[in-house]
Amino acid sequence: MPLPDWKTTRRGFIGGGAAGAALGAMALRVEAQQAEPPSLTEYTPEFFGAEEWAFVMAACALLIPSDDSSPGAIEARVPVFIDLQMTGEFGAASDWYMEGPHDPSADPLLGYQSPLTPAEIYRQGIAAVNDWCSRSHDAVFADLPPETQLEVLTALDADEIELAPEIRDFFNLLLQNTKEGFFADPMYGGNHRMAGWLHVGFPGARASYLEWMDKPGVPYPLGPVAISGERG
Amino acid sequence: MARTDPKKDVVIVGLGWTGAIMGMELANEGLEILALERGPDRYTVPDFKYPDVIDELKYGIRFGFMQKPRNSTLTVRRGLDEVARPYRQLGSFLPGDGVGGAGIHWNGQTWRPMEEEFRLRSYVEESFGAEIIPEDMTIQDWGVTYEELEPHFDRFEYMAGIAGQAGNIQGEIQEGGNPFEAPRSRGFPLPPMKQGLDAQMFADAARGMGLHPFPRPAGNATAPYVNEYGMQLGPCNYCGFCERYGCLNYSKSSPQTCILDALRRKPNFSYRVNSEVLRVELAEDRQTATGVTYWDEEAQEEVFQPADIVLLCAYQLHNVHLMLLSGIGQPYDPTTGEGVTGKNYAYQMNGGTTLFFREHDFKPFAAAGSNGMSIDDYAINRIDFAAEGFIGGSYITAGISNGQPIRGISLPRGTPSWGPEWKAGIREWYGHAMSIGSHGSNMSYRDCYLDLDPTYTDRHGRPLMRMTFNWKPNDIRMTQFMRSKIEPIAEAMAPDSWQSSYKAEGAQYDVRPYQTTHNVGGAIMGTDPNTSAVNRYLQAWTQHNVFSLGAGAFPQNIQYNPTGAVGALAYWTAEAIRRDYLPNPRPLM
Numbered sequence: 058m059p060l061p062d063w064k065t066t067r068r069g070f071i072g073g074g075a076a077g078a079a080l081g082a083m084a085l086r087v088e089a090q091q092a093e094p095p096s097l098t099e100y101t102p103e104f105f106g107a108e109e110w111a112f113v114m115a116a117c118a119l120l121i122p123s124d125d126s127s128p129g130a131i132e133a134r135v136p137v138f139i140d141l142q143m144t145g146e147f148g149a150a151s152d153w154y155m156e157g158p159h160d161p162s163a164d165p166l167l168g169y170q171s172p173l174t175p176a177e178i179y180r181q182g183i184a185a186v187n188d189w190c191s192r193s194h195d196a197v198f199a200d201l202p203p204e205t206q207l208e209v210l211t212a213l214d215a216d217e218i219e220l221a222p223e224i225r226d227f228f229n230l231l232l233q234n235t236k237e238g239f240f241a242d243p244m245y246g247g248n249h250r251m252a253g254w255l256h257v258g259f260p261g262a263r264a265s266y267l268e269w270m271d272k273p274g275v276p277y278p279l280g281p282v283a284i285s286g287e288r289g
Numbered sequence: 290m291a292r293t294d295p296k297k298d299v300v301i302v303g304l305g306w307t308g309a310i311m312g313m314e315l316a317n318e319g320l321e322i323l324a325l326e327r328g329p330d331r332y333t334v335p336d337f338k339y340p341d342v343i344d345e346l347k348y349g350i351r352f353g354f355m356q357k358p359r360n361s362t363l364t365v366r367r368g369l370d371e372v373a374r375p376y377r378q379l380g381s382f383l384p385g386d387g388v389g390g391a392g393i394h395w396n397g398q399t400w401r402p403m404e405e406e407f408r409l410r411s412y413v414e415e416s417f418g419a420e421i422i423p424e425d426m427t428i429q430d431w432g433v434t435y436e437e438l439e440p441h442f443d444r445f446e447y448m449a450g451i452a453g454q455a456g457n458i459q460g461e462i463q464e465g466g467n468p469f470e471a472p473r474s475r476g477f478p479l480p481p482m483k484q485g486l487d488a489q490m491f492a493d494a495a496r497g498m499g500l501h502p503f504p505r506p507a508g509n510a511t512a513p514y515v516n517e518y519g520m521q522l523g524p525c526n527y528c529g530f531c532e533r534y535g536c537l538n539y540s541k542s543s544p545q546t547c548i549l550d551a552l553r554r555k556p557n558f559s560y561r562v563n564s565e566v567l568r569v570e571l572a573e574d575r576q577t578a579t580g581v582t583y584w585d586e587e588a589q590e591e592v593f594q595p596a597d598i599v600l601l602c603a604y605q606l607h608n609v610h611l612m613l614l615s616g617i618g619q620p621y622d623p624t625t626g627e628g629v630t631g632k633n634y635a636y637q638m639n640g641g642t643t644l645f646f647r648e649h650d651f652k653p654f655a656a657a658g659s660n661g662m663s664i665d666d667y668a669i670n671r672i673d674f675a676a677e678g679f680i681g682g683s684y685i686t687a688g689i690s691n692g693q694p695i696r697g698i699s700l701p702r703g704t705p706s707w708g709p710e711w712k713a714g715i716r717e718w719y720g721h722a723m724s725i726g727s728h729g730s731n732m733s734y735r736d737c738y739l740d741l742d743p744t745y746t747d748r749h750g751r752p753l754m755r756m757t758f759n760w761k762p763n764d765i766r767m768t769q770f771m772r773s774k775i776e777p778i779a780e781a782m783a784p785d786s787w788q789s790s791y792k793a794e795g796a797q798y799d800v801r802p803y804q805t806t807h808n809v810g811g812a813i814m815g816t817d818p819n820t821s822a823v824n825r826y827l828q829a830w831t832q833h834n835v836f837s838l839g840a841g842a843f844p845q846n847i848q849y850n851p852t853g854a855v856g857a858l859a860y861w862t863a864e865a866i867r868r869d870y871l872p873n874p875r876p877l878m
Binding site: 240 | 339340341343344345346350351352357358359362365366367372374375376377378380483484485486489524525526527528529530537649650652654655656660692693694695698706707708709711712715716719720744745746797798799800801
């Protein structure tokens with residue numbers, strides 16, 4: 058899917074002369090920089106099983122949908138990001154204090170109290186939602202029509218689908234990780250072609266703007282750059 | 290079996306701002322010093338270098354430079370009757386980890402408290418009467434005055450290369466500075482930062498309403514600078530990755546940029562990393578400490594490090610934890626009000642109003658930790674506490690410090706948090722929102738304190754510390770007062786829409802969203818051993834060769850960011866040790 062040109066679509070700015078030519082050249086360079094990774098349908102998840110992967114794909118597609126003007130979570134390869142996070146330190150809660158006793162029913166204001174790691178919450182959460190969908194709609198989440206999937210996610214978000222206290226954070230975790238995958242540096246597997254950064258106008262790792270402090274009202278002219286040096 | 294290492298003159302627990310200052314000041318006295326840091330070593334290169342540090346996920350979201358709760362955390366409850374649960378995942382506050390401590394990942398906002406804040410109880414009693422102090426409010430004087438600390442504020446600010454505009458130099462009000470601040474002996478070492486459009490718009494509106502905007506004092510250098518230790522800072526490039534990150538540009542004031550390379554050259558100073566102090570060891574008569582026992586991660590053994598002086602320079606929470614574990618001072622008991630160690634834990638009462646402007650592009654990614662304009666027209670010394678019905682104050686400020694998209698894009702209330710409307714919303718509003726915030730004091734209370742948890746333990750088998758804390762009506766009235774002052778400024782700026790977020794009646798402490806890493810108290814200073822854990826020189830009342838540095842000394846929280854006062858107190862303590870303690874080690878009061 059072609060990405061919108063930084064300036065012309067993002068800010069409606071008509072660049073002229075050399076600036077316009079330079080931008081055109083930049084857009085071409087993006088395509089030349091990196092080969093496309095395998096498509097999501099060919100991607101073999103490292104953590105998720107087939108049914109779980111189908112759930113994550115379907116949910117991400119609704120949380121950050123694709124539309125005519127810009128890519129969504131699928132084009133940004135957010136499901137890959139989440140899969141890789143599950144196999145890493147985050148999925149294993151390796152930084153968190155996980156000693157018992159646990160009181161997963163504690164007041165939510167006291168913070169994360171589940172005995173489960175994020176990876177375990179995904180595993181049990183997906184199973185619980187699929188089980189609920191099977192009982193209510195005779196099919197697992199990924200096999201439901203999009204409008205029904207939307208109703209399920211809306212109900213999950215509103216805590217209207219009862220989950221065990223140990224996995225009550227499942228939807229918030231999924232949503233948070235989906236947004237992370239849309240906006241984190243592409244080296245983590247999501248934000249493919251810097252789709253998330255281009256969507257909002259964040260220049261990524263450029264990290265040097267001294268002269269722009271004196272130019273209120275003048276749009277920043279450069280598209281994003283990733284830690285790898287890839288430009289958008 | 291524990292190993293015993295050769296004795297040192299001084300052992301320093303924690304190598305952040307206060308550890309580095311004390312190390313430098315006492316190394317200059319010729320003392321043999323060892324600093325023990327439980328985290329890893331950190332250098333600008335390679336740890337903060339471009340582009341690797343410009344990684345929001347790793348550092349901004351997964352907290353790469355912060356303590357891992359798995360290694361060190363505490364439990365939290367909101368009242369005496371609640372069961373405290375562990376702070377398992379970082380949220381509300383983010384203690385630093387490793388050499389440099391929180392001094393690497395702060396924003397650099399460097400304030401001086403008001404004169405009145407150092408003698409708050411006396412000020413309230415003299416000005417409004419003791420009867421306006423609520424029965425459960427345990428505010429105290431610091432035991433040191435602003436006038437006494439002024440040379441040490443000056444020293445810290447010149448060491449750290451702070452950028453700002455003075456408002457009061459030796460009693461003369463300076464145009465463009467904060468006219469309500471306490472007198473400075475001289476101006477800032479560096480001129481103020483450049484301001485973003487949002488800060489300029491706020492300042493214009495405030496000025497138009499007769500208020501007094503001034504640039505926020507910044508530990509982000511605005512010109513090349515060399516400090517008293519020969520350390521060099523380069524001007525900030527407004528990279529937009531300040532808070533939660535180490536500085537890639539040698540611009541943010543930190544132990545790394547201002548002290549450590551000079552300190553490492555001192556032959557009588559050394560430090561060990563991955564060395565977590567487990568307890569302070571006391572002599573049999575408990576009148577002094579004999580040294581510390583630490584866990585040597587590399588050797589996988591406990592080490593007893595004897596020393597003549599023990600300086601607790603860890604983060605506020607950890608200093609208090611070590612004091613509780615080591616029996617330094619009588620633990621505070623909220624039912625009797627007796628005891629001192631752990632007493633008067635306090636936090637920070639903040640609120641804000643967000644403004645949305647379709648026509649303005651704020652370029653939020655072009656930012657620094659401390660750029661921004663502030664007003665102090667509603668500061669602690671500007672409010673009639675008797676008339677308003679609360680004790681406290683806030684500075685009010687606008688200044689975007691980053692445009693990192695995962696950390697949050699402000700959206701008009703009512704926008705869904707996912708789906709097509711969210712996606713359209715973030716595109717429409719990214720860079721078109723700004724906020725005006727109030728950064729306010731937090732008083733101390735009888736039932737807000739720190740002790741040892743009865744249930745949970747750390748990886749060394751030590752009890753976790755337990756925090757008991759909740760928001761109180763006095764401070765909620767204060768923040769609602771600030772709301773009533775900020776909203777008219779917001780309206781005067783004519784945004785397309787605006788929305789407010791301030792704690793309201795009944796608000797409960799929520800450990801999940803980030804609020805601030807300005808935890809204070811628990812090792813409070815004073816002039817009476819019955820009501821304070823350390824004396825006015827931060828010397829433990831019970832063991833005269835133990836000093837506890839940092840914001841644990843604050844008897845209640847100031848309305849400002851704490852680092853300026855933490856730095857000044859460190860130089861004040863260093864001077865007391867140098868002049869009065871070393872020639873004749875004894876209780877200084």
